[in-house]
Amino acid sequence: xxxxxxxxxxxxxxxxxxxxxxxxxxxxxxxxxxxxxxxxxxxxxxxxxxxxxxxxxxxxxxxxxxxxxxxxxxxxxxxxxxxxxxxxxxxxxxxxxxxxxxxxxxxxxxxxxxxxxxxxxxxxxxxxxxxxxxxxxxxxxxxxxxxxxxxxxxxxxxxxxxxxxxxxxxxxxxxxxxxxxxxxxxxxxxxxxxxxxxxxxxxxxxxxx
Amino acid sequence: xxxxxxxxxxxxxxxxxxxxxxxxxxxxxxxxxxxxxxxxxxxxxxxxxxxxxxxxxxxxxxxxxxxxxxxxxxxxxxxxxxxxxxxxxxxxxxxxxxxxxxxxxxxxxxxxxxxxxxxxxxxxxxxxxxxxxxxxxxxxxxxxxxxxxxxxxxxxxxxxxxxxxxxxxxxxxxxxxxxxxxxxxxxxxxxxxxxxxxxxxxxxxxxxxxxxxxxxxxxxxxxxxxxxxxxxxxxxxxxxxxxxxxxxxxxxxxxxxxxxxxxxxxxxxxxxxxxxxxxxxxxxxxxxxxxxxxxxxxxxxxxxxxxxxxxxxxxxxxxxxxxxxxxxxxxxxxxxxxxxxxxxxxxxxxxxxxxxxxxxxxxxxxxxxxxxxxxxxxxxxxxxxxxxxxxxxxxxxxxxxxxxxxxxxxxxxxxxxxxxxxxxxxxxxxxxxxxxxxxxxxxxxxxxxxxxxxxxxxxxxxxxxxxxxxxxxxxxxxxxxxxxxxxxxxxxxxxxxxxxxxxxxxxxxxxxxxxxxxxxxxxxxxxxxxxxxxxxxxxxxxxxxxxxxxxxxxxxxxxxxxxxxxxxxxxxxxxxxxxxxxxxxxxxxxxxxxxxxxxxxxxxxxxxxxxxxxxxxxxxxxxxxxxxxxxxxxxxxxxxxxxxxxxxxxxxxxxxxxxxxxxxxxxxxxxxxxxxxxxxxxxxxxxxxxxxxxxxxxxxxxxxxxxxxxxxxxxxxxxxxxxxxxxxxxxxxxxxxxxxxxxxxxxxxxxx
Numbered sequence: 001x002x003x004x005x006x007x008x009x010x011x012x013x014x015x016x017x018x019x020x021x022x023x024x025x026x027x028x029x030x031x032x033x034x035x036x037x038x039x040x041x042x043x044x045x046x047x048x049x050x051x052x053x054x055x056x057x058x059x060x061x062x063x064x065x066x067x068x069x070x071x072x073x074x075x076x077x078x079x080x081x082x083x084x085x086x087x088x089x090x091x092x093x094x095x096x097x098x099x100x101x102x103x104x105x106x107x108x109x110x111x112x113x114x115x116x117x118x119x120x121x122x123x124x125x126x127x128x129x130x131x132x133x134x135x136x137x138x139x140x141x142x143x144x145x146x147x148x149x150x151x152x153x154x155x156x157x158x159x160x161x162x163x164x165x166x167x168x169x170x171x172x173x174x175x176x177x178x179x180x181x182x183x184x185x186x187x188x189x190x191x192x193x194x195x196x197x198x199x200x201x202x203x204x205x206x207x208x209x
Numbered sequence: 210x211x212x213x214x215x216x217x218x219x220x221x222x223x224x225x226x227x228x229x230x231x232x233x234x235x236x237x238x239x240x241x242x243x244x245x246x247x248x249x250x251x252x253x254x255x256x257x258x259x260x261x262x263x264x265x266x267x268x269x270x271x272x273x274x275x276x277x278x279x280x281x282x283x284x285x286x287x288x289x290x291x292x293x294x295x296x297x298x299x300x301x302x303x304x305x306x307x308x309x310x311x312x313x314x315x316x317x318x319x320x321x322x323x324x325x326x327x328x329x330x331x332x333x334x335x336x337x338x339x340x341x342x343x344x345x346x347x348x349x350x351x352x353x354x355x356x357x358x359x360x361x362x363x364x365x366x367x368x369x370x371x372x373x374x375x376x377x378x379x380x381x382x383x384x385x386x387x388x389x390x391x392x393x394x395x396x397x398x399x400x401x402x403x404x405x406x407x408x409x410x411x412x413x414x415x416x417x418x419x420x421x422x423x424x425x426x427x428x429x430x431x432x433x434x435x436x437x438x439x440x441x442x443x444x445x446x447x448x449x450x451x452x453x454x455x456x457x458x459x460x461x462x463x464x465x466x467x468x469x470x471x472x473x474x475x476x477x478x479x480x481x482x483x484x485x486x487x488x489x490x491x492x493x494x495x496x497x498x499x500x501x502x503x504x505x506x507x508x509x510x511x512x513x514x515x516x517x518x519x520x521x522x523x524x525x526x527x528x529x530x531x532x533x534x535x536x537x538x539x540x541x542x543x544x545x546x547x548x549x550x551x552x553x554x555x556x557x558x559x560x561x562x563x564x565x566x567x568x569x570x571x572x573x574x575x576x577x578x579x580x581x582x583x584x585x586x587x588x589x590x591x592x593x594x595x596x597x598x599x600x601x602x603x604x605x606x607x608x609x610x611x612x613x614x615x616x617x618x619x620x621x622x623x624x625x626x627x628x629x630x631x632x633x634x635x636x637x638x639x640x641x642x643x644x645x646x647x648x649x650x651x652x653x654x655x656x657x658x659x660x661x662x663x664x665x666x667x668x669x670x671x672x673x674x675x676x677x678x679x680x681x682x683x684x685x686x687x688x689x690x691x692x693x694x695x696x697x698x699x700x701x702x703x704x705x706x707x708x709x710x711x712x713x714x715x716x717x718x719x720x721x722x723x724x725x726x727x728x729x730x731x732x733x734x735x736x737x738x739x740x741x742x743x744x745x746x747x748x749x750x751x752x753x754x755x756x757x758x759x760x761x762x763x764x765x766x767x768x769x770x771x772x773x774x775x776x777x778x779x780x781x782x783x784x785x786x787x788x789x790x791x792x793x794x795x796x797x798x799x800x801x802x803x804x805x806x807x808x809x810x811x812x813x814x815x816x817x818x819x820x821x822x823x824x825x826x827x828x829x830x831x832x833x834x835x836x837x838x839x840x841x842x843x844x845x846x847x848x849x850x851x852x853x854x855x856x857x858x859x860x861x862x863x864x865x866x867x868x869x870x871x872x873x874x875x876x877x878x879x880x881x882x883x884x885x886x887x888x889x890x891x892x893x894x895x896x897x898x899x900x901x902x903x904x905x906x907x908x909x910x911x912x913x914x915x916x917x918x919x920x921x922x923x924x925x926x927x928x929x930x931x932x933x934x935x936x937x938x939x940x941x942x943x944x945x946x947x948x949x950x951x952x953x954x955x956x957x958x959x960x961x
Contacts, residue, residue: 181485
């Protein structure tokens with residue numbers, strides 16, 4: 001059980017890391033949000049340029065008019081202004097573009113998205129995101145790599161232990177709650193597991209102290 | 210949908226003749242056979258791994274309770290959901306029929322000027338044939354689940370509820386994709402998936418209406434839950450301005466707690482995953498960025514389409530517990546051979562056989578419903594603990610009652626329902642078969658008689674039935690029985706042992722006497738009733754069952770043993786259900802049920818045979834677990850332990866897979882029965898075992914008959930044509946024994 005006053009549960013963290021491995025989720029332990037953002041930049045450096053493949057017959061309505069070559073993009077819609085500005089400074093030094101609004105214009109995809117999880121579940125290596133705003137929702141759907149920061153103190157053993165939080169989230173006037181446990185996957189052709197069919201190819205969780 | 214054929218689509222089970230033709234085609238499809246074989250084996254082991262360390266049966270019970278609770282107040286839950294969701298801005302509809310649901314959704318599209326529709330996979334949308342309706346209204350409709358998109362491009366229905374394109378190879382997919390990309394087909398699966406990502410992302414970008422199903426509709430918050438691995442439901446609900454969720458009324462749950470209970474079992478059972486990659490919970494109207502002046506529109510369309518009637522049906526309402534995991538197909542030995550297109554009209558597997566009847570009508574179901582071998586693997590694996598095999602029998606009975614039974618099954622039931630007539634006829638058959646008998650088998654039957662049933666040699670009716678042998682046996686035993694202190698055990702012979710294999714029963718009685726059991730044989734017993742039940746002959750089945758309640762009513766019996774686990778399972782687990790309506794008979798049925806025991810459990814646990822009792826043979830002995838012993842009675846260890854006591858037990862990988870007998874099933878679907886039997890014998894060949902022991906006369910009949918036929922075929926091939934009996938008698942073959950024969954053969958001589 002998480003306890004916002006006490007230390008994080010090490011067994012839950014270990015369980016999360018173990019279960020994450022089985023579902024192709026990369027995990028890393030970091031110091032606070034700063035550590036998570038540094039990790040994000042490291043992932044962005046290593047990320048391949050987004051596929052942005054032209055579509056047979058038609059072009060994407062909006063994203064296609066972006067000039068090539070272009071900067072790698074990071075979407076981080078959930079950050080506070082101060083955090084966003086700090087990240088933007090570092091990102092531009094590294095030659096990355098940072099966006100937080102109008103993600104619908106990037107429907108063909110971009111390199112990396114960053115989100116902060118509301119809570120997590122160790123048993124299934126699940127990050128739970130609550131995103132009322134469209135940009136926050138789309139970030140993790142359109143990016144080819146998704147980095148999620150999860151506070152260790154908000155890590156539960158099982159989903160049932162977090163029932164109260166889930167119910168509270170669903171009782172809000174409007175909400176989109178996502179349980180995410182790994183990169184997008186399919187086994188629809190000859191039951192061969194393939195990552196990255198509609199959502200991200202890569203999923204990273206930065207477990208924050 | 211009742212009675213209405215889907216435009217232009219072929220339905221394999223439309224007629225019996227067509228169905229058999231289609232089944233034979235499937236059996237010839239080597240890709241399908243290989244794929245489904247691999248799938249069955251992998252699914253079994255990965256499911257076992259994913260449930261290890263969890264109280265599987267407890268989790269399943271929780272799902273059953275959660276669903277039963279919800280179903281019992283479905284109207285109230287609908288009202289609660291509708292109120293909450295409307296408060297939050299959703300538009301909530303309730304459609305009584307498939308037609309109404311199609312109209313509601315077409316109207317939503319028209320009123321909002323939508324042109325392009327994207328969908329994430331929904332079996333409920335398949336149920337109402339939504340795509341054709343929307344296309345008919347001039348809309349472009351694109352499926353976005355990869356498998357579902359592939360079959361849409363090919364204009365086929367799904368062949369599995371979770372893996373809709375499992376019947377297709379990468380080459381077939383590549384061929385289809387090449388038409389879109391106007392390039393050379395590339396058969397690399399990774400590249401094929403990228404083609405889908407690219408093509409479908411463009412469709413997402415253009416769509417103005419997204420249709421999804423729902424895994425949960427949470428009444429307390431008016432929220433819906435959606436499970437996907439690909440993430441397509443996320444894009445479907447977020448990119449277009451309008452979202453329509455089509456939800457079966459059975460998806461309502463009171464709170465998120467019940468949804469989480471289901472979520473613990475559903476992905477584990479469906480694909481052996483701890484959880485699907487994405488579970489999305491949607492509530493209210495979230496912001497929509499593309500048109501500030503218009504905003505998001507969300508409709509929830511609840512579908513009845515026969516569900517409320519089904520809730521009022523006490524024998525079958527538990528069908529609505531189904532969470533659509535597809536596991537009943539994954540473990541079905543028939544699905545493994547012929548694939549999903551031949552195992553349901555829209556829904557597939559055991560639940561498909563059932564839902565075809567309830568949702569799509571008797572006409573669509575009447576051939577399909579017979580294609581269940583009765584092995585109960587589905588019931589055993591079901592995420593919601595639905596008695597799938599029992600409900601399939603119930604539907605057969607209803608179809609017989611509604612439509613009139615086929616003449617053969619009525620005739621059989623008239624005969625079997627009358628004990629004296631049945632026994633007299635068997636006696637007659639014994640003489641009538643004489644000219645055709647070689648050893649213990651009926652000799653080669655003329656092709657016109659045997660037809661597709663020639664896959665196994667049929668056993669001859671025994672010269673002396675067990676009931677004819679009994680007086681002599683009893684007289685021999687009398688001195689010993691008088692002083693015995695052991696348990697009082699009555700023998701339920703069952704038709705197969707009484708008339709075909711009485712020698713197995715005689716060996717069993719000898720074993721029981723070694724441990725001083727007081728054995729009796731109530732001669733007024735009859736057929737257990739299961740074969741009649743399987744044919745949908747409810748009344749005749751009840752009649753024979755009642756005969757047995759009286760035959761075994763003696764108060765001083767400790768056990769009623771049957772060497773046939775199908776009889777034992779039927780008497781133990783079904784009799785109390787058959788007589789639930791009559792308190793007196795129910796009490797008798799419960800008394801009998803409590804005393805019924807299978808042979809292996811009696812020998813191992815009650816009579817406590819030990820290593821000291823046996824001189825183990827040196828041959829390697831494989832075991833075939835009869836469906837109704839393992840899954841039916843839950844007896845797994847005892848027969849294996851006994852084999853290890855009396856011989857060299859060799860574990861083989863498919864011990865618990867059905868041999869294909871299934872009683873009258875093997876007469877109705879000989880092509881499938883033969884394929885199952887062949888697979889079983891081949892797996893024993895591969896193991897190097899020299900003896901195959903099983904615990905059921907039906908399995909012995911099937912496997913010995915198949916082995917005999919293999920031997921004949923081999924001799925014929927060597928002799929370059931029709932082999933003579935003496936030729937094949939010399940062929941080496943696998944020894945197949947009932948466990949009573951095997952144990953008796955290896956008992957220590959001094960003990961005997």
